[in-house]
Each structure stands twice: as structure tokens, then as C-alpha cells.
Amino acid sequence: MSQFYVTTTIYYVNDVPHIGHAYTTLVGDVVSRYWRLKLGKENVFFLTGTDEHGQKIQQAAAEKGLSPKDFADSVAPRFQEAWKVLNIDYDFFIRTTDPRHEQVVSKLLEKVRENGYIYKGVYKGLYCVGCEKFLTESDLVDGKCPLHPNKKPEYQEEENYFLKLKELSIDVLKRIEAGQYEIFPQKRKNEIVSRLKQGVEDISVSRAGVSWGILLPWDKKHTIYVWVDALINYFSATQFLKGKERFWPADVHIIGKDITWFHTVIWQALLIAAGIKLPKAVLSHGFFTIDGQKISKSLGNVISPQQLIERYGGADAVRYLLLSASQMGEDADISFQRFDEKYLSDLANGLGNLVQRVAKLCELKKFAISPISLNSPNSSISTHIERFEFNLALEDLWQEFSALDAKINLDKPWEKSDDKAGKDLKVYVEKILELSSSLSIFLPQTASKIQQIFKVTKISAPSTPLFPRIG
Numbered sequence: 001m002s003q004f005y006v007t008t009t010i011y012y013v014n015d016v017p018h019i020g021h022a023y024t025t026l027v028g029d030v031v032s033r034y035w036r037l038k039l040g041k042e043n044v045f046f047l048t049g050t051d052e053h054g055q056k057i058q059q060a061a062a063e064k065g066l067s068p069k070d071f072a073d074s075v076a077p078r079f080q081e082a083w084k085v086l087n088i089d090y091d092f093f094i095r096t097t098d099p100r101h102e103q104v105v106s107k108l109l110e111k112v113r114e115n116g117y118i119y120k121g122v123y124k125g126l127y128c129v130g131c132e133k134f135l136t137e138s139d140l141v142d143g144k145c146p147l148h149p150n151k152k153p154e155y156q157e158e159e160n161y162f163l164k165l166k167e168l169s170i171d172v173l174k175r176i177e178a179g180q181y182e183i184f185p186q187k188r189k190n191e192i193v194s195r196l197k198q199g200v201e202d203i204s205v206s207r208a209g210v211s212w213g214i215l216l217p218w219d220k221k222h223t224i225y226v227w228v229d230a231l232i233n234y235f236s237a238t239q240f241l242k243g244k245e246r247f248w249p250a251d252v253h254i255i256g257k258d259i260t261w262f263h264t265v266i267w268q269a270l271l272i273a274a275g276i277k278l279p280k281a282v283l284s285h286g287f288f289t290i291d292g293q294k295i296s297k298s299l300g301n302v303i304s305p306q307q308l309i310e311r312y313g314g315a316d317a318v319r320y321l322l323l324s325a326s327q328m329g330e331d332a333d334i335s336f337q338r339f340d341e342k343y344l345s346d347l348a349n350g351l352g353n354l355v356q357r358v359a360k361l362c363e364l365k366k367f368a369i370s371p372i373s374l375n376s377p378n379s380s381i382s383t384h385i386e387r388f389e390f391n392l393a394l395e396d397l398w399q400e401f402s403a404l405d406a407k408i409n410l411d412k413p414w415e416k417s418d419d420k421a422g423k424d425l426k427v428y429v430e431k432i433l434e435l436s437s438s439l440s441i442f443l444p445q446t447a448s449k450i451q452q453i454f455k456v457t458k459i460s461a462p463s464t465p466l467f468p469r470i471g
């Protein structure tokens with residue numbers, strides 16, 4: 001592996017960022033920070049952005065009395081701000097209203113048509129504006145979309161251009177089964193394979209009744225279906241940004257489980273139809289609920305990343321709490337009470353105390369050391385990250401911190417002479433610095449504070465704790 005390209009889903013601008021979106025983006029950040037350490041900054045490309053076309057955005061803009069573009073312009077920065085406060089170090093933020101993206105989309109779709117995979121037909125059936133998706137009978141629960149039970153699916157009958165998904169899906173299935181691209185976790189791969197085996201219908205790639213979108217190049221009465229437009233962002237950024245062509249195909253697309261079908265079947269089919277290489281992997285994470293309830297504006301339980309940052313005094317605590325809250329691929333329920341407890345035990349009392357304790361001992365024992373160079377993450381943590389097991393990587397790291405704490409209790413360096421204690425302290429400082437390199441992938445600000453404390457000749461205890469008490 002000499003380079004790495006990681007993408008996150010791009011977020012609809014009808015909503016403002018919440019912790020569900022934050023999780024997808026955080027995973028992207030962790031993956032790219034890991035590969036940057038291994039391969040160098042210039043060999044990693046991390047892309048995120050916003051999904052700004054389609055009926056849903058058109059409606060949301062109309063409700064606010066704004067043009068869709070003005071509306072998107074007002075919301076897209078909210079995502080950029082949220083990622084900034086969470087310390088997400090992306091390389092490029094793509095917006096699907098960027099004319100450079102629009103051009104690549106048009107060209108790609110022209111190619112699909114030239115290759116004979118598009119035909120004209122009439123779509124009759126139900127559409128869920130919330131999902132921006134045509135619904136089949138089997139998608140419905142009590143006649144409604146299960147993800148948007150408050151919105152009645154709309155009956156639509158309109159002239160559309162169709163993609164020959166049925167034909168392409170045979171190739172898609174073959175490639176998944178041959179392991180040509182991976183779907184993580186395995187259970188999601190199994191679901192996709194079994195659904196593909198049940199048979200697939202062709203899908204619309206244009207909308208005659210929606211004006212807010214990229215015009216279909218060969219028939220300007222239509223706009224391009226918003227999902228097709230959005231999926232192409234992963235490829236388009238590598239085409240219109242200078243020097244980024246080499247990053248295609250992507251190494252991993254990070255997404256939530258609700259949109260796995262789009263990313264593992266429709267996206268692959270489009271690329272096959274256009275004659276473009278397929279991405280190497282799709283990572284589909286689970287959903288968060290809050291106190292057992294779906295996160296939703298109507299329930300009024302939406303938590304923004306900023307709210308959590310205020311409560312826990314910084315981005316790193318929030319990054320830790322979100323990344324350790326779930327096992328990759330599984331849903332997880334979160335609650336302030338559990339977050340508070342975890343903050344206290346693992347951060348304030350755990351890592352925070354350990355750092356304070358070791359620094360204080362160094363100060364008392366007048367410990368001096370020549371600055372130590374840092375190494376890369378240890379192998380068990382690397383393996384977990386490469387398998388996308390972030391909660392396990394954090395568990396391993398925290399076990400190392402606890403083991404160090406236990407060792408200090410056994411060694412009792414405070415009872416020893418400065419000279420003898422110095423030998424113990426050297427081991428502790430080296431260990432903390434070694435672990436800070438893995439920590440920097442997850443909690444970058446904390447890792448850098450730790451390095452500032454210990455990468456000096458004369459170590460002294462910091463005046464403020466790494467993780468202050470809350471509440």
C-alpha cells in the first residue's frame with residue numbers, strides 16, 4: 001500500500017449536523033490519520049462534503065423561502081464548522097453544486113449511455129422524498145417507508161431514463177463474490193449478496209418532475225437522479241482536483257447502514273457501465289439511538305457535535321465517547337448518563353490522572369531525560385484500525401494505560417531514591433510517549449498535549465488537567 005483514499009458519505013443540506021453524521025465523518029478522520037502516519041500526508045486523500053440537489057433540498061429551500069442554491073450555501077458551512085470543532089482533518093470538502101463536479105457527472109452519464117446501459121421508459125410507483133428513493137412493495141411497512149413513517153410516500157408516474165441495473169447486477173454479484181471489492185462488516189455483505197440473488201429491477205437515473213439538479217446532457221427536460229449525482233462525487237473530486245487522479249479507485253467509502261445498497265450495488269453498477277475501476281471497499285456502520293429513540297428533528301432529541309463538545313470540554317472527549325460507543329456495524333444506544341460515566345472513568349480518572357501522576361512524579365524526583373523520538377502505532381492497534389474495529393483499538397490502548405497505572409502502584413517510585421525512581425520514570429515516560437502516537441489517531445489534541453508535557457528535558461506537572469471534571 002503506497003497511498004490511501006478515504007471518503008465519507010456527503011450530507012444532505014436539509015439537516016444540520018448531528019452526532020450520527022459526526023460518527024461517519026470521525027471514522028473517516030481516524031482512518032486517514034492512521035494512513036497519514038504510515039504513508040505520509042501527501043499519500044492520503046480524505047474527502048467529505050455535502051449533497052445539495054434533489055427534491056428534498058428543493059422542498060426544504062422553498063419552506064425557508066430561499067432558492068435551493070442560497071439555501072445550500074447557508075447550510076453547507078454548518079457542516080464545515082462542525083467538522084472544524086471536532087478537529088476533522090479532511091483534505092477536500094466537495095459540494096455537489098460545484099460546476100466542476102457537475103461536469104464530471106454529465107460526462108460519466110454520457111459514457112454510460114454510449115455504452116448502451118441507458119434506455120427511456122415510464123416509472124410508475126411510490127417515491128420517498130426523505131430517502132430520495134423509489135420504493136418497491138417489499139420496502140413498505142404498513143404502506144409507509146420504514147425510515148420516514150411520518151411522510152406519506154408519493155405516487156409518481158413520469159417519463160424517466162433507466163439504468164440496466166438488472167443486467168449489470170449479475171456482474172456486481174460476481175465481483176462481490178470474487179472479493180474484488182469488500183463490504184464490511186461481513187453480515188452486511190451477506191445481506192447484499194442475498195438481496196442480489198433475489199433479483200434486481202432497473203432503476204431510474206433521471207427525473208422529469210424535479211428541476212433542482214444537474215440537467216441530463218442529452219435531454220434537458222430531465223435532471224439527473226440525485227443519488228446518481230451524489231455517488232459520483234467520490235470519483236469527480238479525483239478528476240477535477242489537480243494531482244488527485246492517482247487516488248482513484250478509492251480504498252474505502254465510509255457510510256451508514258441505511259445506504260449500503262446504493263454504495264455496494266448501484267454505485268458499482270454505474271462504474272462498471274462507465275468502464276471505470278471499482279472502489280476497493282465499503283464500510284457500513286450502524287446507527288445511534290439516543291435513550292432508545294431514533295435521532296429525529298420531530299422527536300426533538302437531535303444532539304449536535306457542538307453541544308457534546310461544550311458538555312465535555314473539548315473535541316477529544318467527544319471523539320473518544322463516540323468512537324468507543326459502538327462495535328463496528330452494530331447499532332448503539334447512547335445516553336448522557338453513560339457518556340458522563342465513561343468520561344469520568346476513562347478520561348478524567350483514567351488517562352487524565354495517569355498523565356498528571358507521572359508528570360508530578362517526574363517533577364518531584366527532578367527527573368530529566370533527553371527527548372525521545374516517537375514510533376508508529378503498535379501492531380495490535382494497527383490491526384484493529386485496519387479492520388475498522390475502532391472501539392477495540394481504543395480498548396487496547398486504554399488497557400495499556402491501566403497496565404501502566406497498575407505498574408506504578410507496584411513500583412512505588414515515590415518511596416525510592418531519586419536515582420532509583422529515575423529508572424522507573426524513564427520506563428513510564430517512554431511508554432506514555434509510545435502510546436501517544438496511537439492516541440494521536442483518535443485524540444489528536446490530547447496526544448499533542450501529552451507530547452508537550454513529556455518531550456522535554458525537565459518534565460513538570462501541567463497546571464490544568466487534561467480532562468476537567470464536568471457538571
Ligand code: MSP
Nearest residue numbers: 009010011012020021051230231255256287288295
Ligand atoms: N446524502 C446521502 C448520502 C449520499 S452519499 C453519496 C445521505 N445523507 S444523510 O445526511 O441523510 O446521512 C449522512 C450519513 O449520516 C449517512 O452515512 C447516515 O447513515 C448517517 N447517519 C444518519 N443518522 C444516523 C444515526 N442516527 N446514527 C449513525 N449514523 C447516521 O444519506
